[in-house]
Amino acid sequence: MSRRTLAGGLAIAAALTLTALPATAEQQSVRFPSAKFPLGARSVPAKTMTAVAQGIDLYDVKAGTSTDGYTVSILMPNGRDAGSLSTAEAVAAEVEAAGETPSVQEVVRPAVADAPSQTVYMVRVGLWSLKDKKKADAMAKKLKEAGLKVKVDYLGDDGAKTTGPWNVKVALIDVRTFRGTYAASLGASVAKRETVSSMVKARKALLGINGGFFNIHTSPALRGEPLGASVVGGKLLSEAVPGRSAVVLKGRTAKITELKSTVTAISQDGERVEVNGINRATTTDELVLYTEEYGAKTPTGGVDAVIDATNKVVGLRASGGAVTAGMRVLHGNGVAADWLNEHAWQDWKVQIDTKLVDLRTKRALQLTPELNVVAGGVGLVRNGKVKITAKLDGHDSINMILRRHPRTLLGTTRNGSLILATIDGRQPGVTVGANFVEAAQFMRWLGATQAINLDGGGSTAMVVGNKVVNRPSDGAERAVGDALLVLPQ
Template identity: 70%
Template sequence: MSRRTLAAGLSLAAALTVTTVPVAAADQASVKFPSAKFPLGTSGAPTRKLTSVAQGVDLYDVQAGSSSNSYTVSVLMPSGRDYGMRQTAESVLAQVEAAGETATLLEVVRPAVADAPSQTVYMVRVGDWKLEEKKKAEEMVSKLKDAGLKSRVDYTGDDGLETTGPWNVKVMMIDARTFRGSYASSLGTSVAARDKVSAMAKSAHALAAVNGGFFNIHTVKNLQGEPVGASVVAGKLLSEAVPGRSAVVLKGRTARITEISTTVTAIAQDGSKSPVNGVNRAAGTDELVMYTEEFGAKTPADDGADVVIDATGKVVGVRAPGAEVARGTRVLHGTGVATEWLSAHATEGTTLKIDTKVVDLRKRSAIKLTPDVNVIAGSVGLVRNGKTRITAKLNGHDSINMILRRHPRTLLGTTRNGSLIVAVIDGRQPGITVGANFIEAARFMRWLGAREAVNLDGGGSTTMVVGDKVVNRPSDGVERGVGDALLIMPK
């Protein structure tokens, strides 16, 4: 089994064509690029170039706005953040002035979102320099350091406050009426390893692809490809859900944004049951974690135990932990009390049933894990029933940095008739493109016609691939390896 795909691949021999489409023809589609004023900044209608990727799949290269922001220096608070409460910020301001520099106290209001109230904080800023004068800002950082003050160079276009742009955006619109392909997900070479979107797209012979959800950068290095949230590939659960987190459920050529739950239970031959706490991730204390052949790494080499089961559920081995997962098998790894359960109920030659349930929490119904079902974990919900509904706190992203500051974004939305909209907004490139904050991202997706929309992973992960080519400008300067990808497949 090729772990490069983790999704059914079909052969593809399609060329991209750039076309000029009459307005009347474009208006006939069930999903279309809006003609109204660009929703970010103060610019009018954006410039756009249309590329026909395949029947029912259109790619728009969108540019809007112009550069008007500058560089400044943000002085850090004792907490290490660039903002704090007023009293703290005033104290830092006084230290800057005592060092002989002129500083400004900036009040910043982080807007309220659906599940978190607004927040007012204060920043201390020094200087204002044009784009070509960044070196002067860097020199100020050095001067402040000599005075015992920590600071950093900041581009004001990243603040999330007023800006005129510019914005470089790629928007892919997939018409539910005319698209004859399908959607899939891929975890690349393995669950544990990160892989490039372009590599996943090429291996699966996809028409196009974008990066998927967040992956776990807070675990050991060789496991950092693990999705943070639910992952289903070709009907197989490869990562458990994070309670309440948005997800994209793909089935054939349909896509649905919802919240899901996952429950995995090990049922021994003697009827005893134990919850499986995780799938294809590091094991915590007193946990039972299941590893599949797609894991791509060894089970934890700890004081626990491994039980190997074959495709029928028969226990074919009880072993010390820290070994590979053989093809055609799964491994239940226990720590603490979970090890004791395995020892008592999963002896060699007995059987273990693994009961897996995936539930759509909006529909309150089970999702049957057939081979055409794929799930990608989203992050922050942006739009629900056509209205802005940003669920940042629920998804652990209710900070100033995540809600207000601008970053590159990968966004996914569905329209009233089930068409799919995928957009990447490039950012972190002063004078070229500023990205978007959550409020702007929701506004942008509503402008495009999304009735439901979710924020996928962003920052340096934001990548869109068409054919074998990366068509946006990743902010790292090169394409980053990510945890998973959404694939747009041909027939």
């Protein structure tokens, strides 16, 4: 089989070495670093600074140049970009049968803190410059007509060595001079998605960024549901995924940690049962708590116990109704419905015991009105060192770890200052985004001793003064599940 290696192939293992950058006194402060940009050729970035409010500086940062072009990737039989060597060679033979010269390329997804490296293989045809995308499109069309499944790929998105460019927004919030507070927002309801702009406007925030991942695999009407812990004003509105990274906000302090939540229903007859979830769709035999913030009807096909603020059951009903103001609803189906019928009689008391534990300190968080929590996506930096917990956080795929995407990043410095950043991507020739390793290195460069990745891709948004200051990859701001807001004093 003939093979032609593309220029700019995936020399990933060497390009993405997990090297901890040396910590300096300047990095530990909240000042913008004077060192060269940490990605690509490590050039001096162009930057402009705008003072947003006392203690908040916004930087518009640009670095790198565009040298990447396009190729055509042939998909594996399962529809994925890459597969085993034998599968890739079989696909390459199909390309040769179609009269074109394929390249079988080894792709190494780097090891992270909780997952080993992974090697797979891609099949590609051709290499064209940025201005010649139409030629790549023409080749893709030809291969499709030959019965192959293909797509046009911009090489800057691969995760291999690149020169950029990068368009970044960085908000540095100095704990010594900032006098406002931090908060989480789910918008008008948990179930529905909303733009960061809308949430910023509603709370009259100085600044806002999109929060964590939300559930795109549930009913369209419920896709605002956060995938992980969410606390707004001291109320737990979404249960934690045990061990997943999160940002705990209290007043003007922010802490990155991992959380575990437990919710227990306790009937006045002493019977206790685990509540499986909060404000989300149910599965078989589950007991789920719905609060007035849910913004949707409870699921059908079960039993609802409506509970008032004094923990009294005001009534049992067939499920599928709204949660009225001042009420909570315990919904159960299957064996969970049986528990409600036996232990949540009308006028009985059913206490809802809620605990949220910081897994680093092993201490319970007090669910007071000033407590807010935003679930993260992936841990990036811990105690000043790169530590990517992609598997623990449910994002250990090649697409998430290796490929470049728009990123929303959050970090804290040694003195407790807050760093918020968006790296735009998916805009060939304009900005390439970052992979997890690059995102971690970037946050270390900014001075973060703790850092996490929030939701990204088309969700990445930073809003300052009611204006979206970055360039969302969808072309317009996307509605998201939640947001982190910076409020005035």
